[in-house]
Amino acid sequence: MEALGQQFFNLSIMQTALPLLLLGLRQTLVLCLLVIPLGLAGGLAVALLSRSSLSPVRWAAVVGIDFFRAIPPLVLLIFVYSGLPFAGLRPSSLAAVAIAFLLNTSSYYGEIYRAGIESVGLGQWDAARSTGLGYYQTLAYVVLPQAVRNVLPDLISNTVEVVKLTSIASVVALPELLYSADMARSVTFNSSPIILAAAIYLVMLWPIVRLVSRLERRIAA
Numbered sequence: 001m002e003a004l005g006q007q008f009f010n011l012s013i014m015q016t017a018l019p020l021l022l023l024g025l026r027q028t029l030v031l032c033l034l035v036i037p038l039g040l041a042g043g044l045a046v047a048l049l050s051r052s053s054l055s056p057v058r059w060a061a062v063v064g065i066d067f068f069r070a071i072p073p074l075v076l077l078i079f080v081y082s083g084l085p086f087a088g089l090r091p092s093s094l095a096a097v098a099i100a101f102l103l104n105t106s107s108y109y110g111e112i113y114r115a116g117i118e119s120v121g122l123g124q125w126d127a128a129r130s131t132g133l134g135y136y137q138t139l140a141y142v143v144l145p146q147a148v149r150n151v152l153p154d155l156i157s158n159t160v161e162v163v164k165l166t167s168i169a170s171v172v173a174l175p176e177l178l179y180s181a182d183m184a185r186s187v188t189f190n191s192s193p194i195i196l197a198a199a200i201y202l203v204m205l206w207p208i209v210r211l212v213s214r215l216e217r218r219i220a221a
Helices: 002-008 011-049 055-070 073-087 093-119 122-130 135-150 152-172 177-188 192-220
Strands: none
Touching: 002 192, 011 055, 011 093, 011 152, 011 177, 011 192, 055 093, 073 093, 073 152, 093 135, 093 152, 122 135, 135 152, 152 177, 152 192, 177 192
């Protein structure tokens, strides 16, 4: 039992590794501030394209959503980082992560947005149009605010998944939290930095998880 504690819960090693992990946490936060807005904007664009009156555009959006939801994000990231150089494109680690996450998260956010838009009754569209608002004005001022409110717990829940998903950036040597923890583990030959990284993720994400539960109860009520 003592050996287990020394291997996984060594406070001395955690204290030594903490500065490195905080640097990794900063990179994780920068990555989140980049990929989450990109995913939200891309998802909204995909949702609108999937409702286009032009059949080719609508079907292309639907196929894209299904395709990028079916591909594991790790496979997509490795393809972008290692495959694009063969086409003459050499993205940096950060750019590769941003591209891969944009393609992956846009498909999930897009489905959430689409469900939210479809949850707004046709009467809302008709009432807004009867006041003289155009299609895009109705969408922006009447439909989207209600749609986002209806699916807000799902949007936040998916955002939590995106934050956790940033850990796969370690495979392209981007020094985010998990990469930093693994580096500390390899130097100390001890798993305590990994446990510390897990604790940081827990402290960072647990309040958001509770917020999602509270929003779900309020909407249900």
